[in-house]
Amino acid sequence: MSADVECANSxxxxxxxxxxxxxxxxxxxxxxxxxxxxxxxxAVATAEAxxxxxxxxxxxxxxxxxxxxxxxxxxxxxxxxxxxxxxxxLIAPREHEFEPGLDKALRKLSDRQRxxxxxxxxxxxxxxxxxxxxSVTKPTVQKHFERGIERLRNELGVAGPESDESVAxxxxxxxxx
Numbered sequence: 001m002s003a004d005v006e007c008a009n010s011x012x013x014x015x016x017x018x019x020x021x022x023x024x025x026x027x028x029x030x031x032x033x034x035x036x037x038x039x040x041x042x043a044v045a046t047a048e049a050x051x052x053x054x055x056x057x058x059x060x061x062x063x064x065x066x067x068x069x070x071x072x073x074x075x076x077x078x079x080x081x082x083x084x085x086x087x088x089x090l091i092a093p094r095e096h097e098f099e100p101g102l103d104k105a106l107r108k109l110s111d112r113q114r115x116x117x118x119x120x121x122x123x124x125x126x127x128x129x130x131x132x133x134x135s136v137t138k139p140t141v142q143k144h145f146e147r148g149i150e151r152l153r154n155e156l157g158v159a160g161p162e163s164d165e166s167v168a169x170x171x172x173x174x175x176x177x
Contacts, residue, residue: 018057022050025067031125032071032133035118036111037078045074052077068135105155113148116141121149 029049034042049070053060063069099105106114112134119130120141131141153159 016057017061018054021053021061021066025070026050028067028123028125028129028133029070029074031119031123032067032115033074035115035122036071036075041078045078048077049074065132067133071133071135099156101156102152105152108155109148109151110144112136112144113151116145117148117152120145 026046030042030046033045033049036042037045052073053066053070060066060070106117109117115134116130119125119133120127125133127138127141127145130145131138134141
């Protein structure tokens with residue numbers, strides 16, 4: 001096959017919407033896979049899922065909700081390559097704007113709790129959006145998020161919203177008065 005034919009075929013596929021599909025899907029897909037597997041494996045899983053989608057574009061573009069499907073594809077395609085599965089640090093070591101113990105505390109959460117916390121608190125998805133990405137219901141996401149946040153607070157020794165101190169700060173009460 002000549003280079004001209006390959007370019008023409010690529011042009012035909014991208015004109016059918018694959019480029020726009022990647023632009024719209026990739027950020028949420030990456031967020032879900034990084035939340036689930038860590039930064040490095042999540043990036044590889046995203047690339048694997050999008051590669052798979054490109055190879056099967058005619059089929060993929062007919063799927064009503066492709067993100068949950070591609071999350072599963074990325075997870076399974078990277079699982080086959082791992083001899084010793086592990087969760088890489090979610091936060092790069094050079095980043096200091098986060099609590100230093102956050103990465104270690106996140107690794108102690110269950111996969112589902114970590115995914116919910118990172119997608120909602122880290123990437124700003126709603127409970128419903130996170131539920132769609134993870135293929136679970138909104139109440140399930142909310143429960144895993146609440147349990148994950150509570151466990152993070154316990155691990156990091158941070159007061160929750162129910163503590164007297166946080167309520168006083170939240171409503172603006174001057175404790176010296």
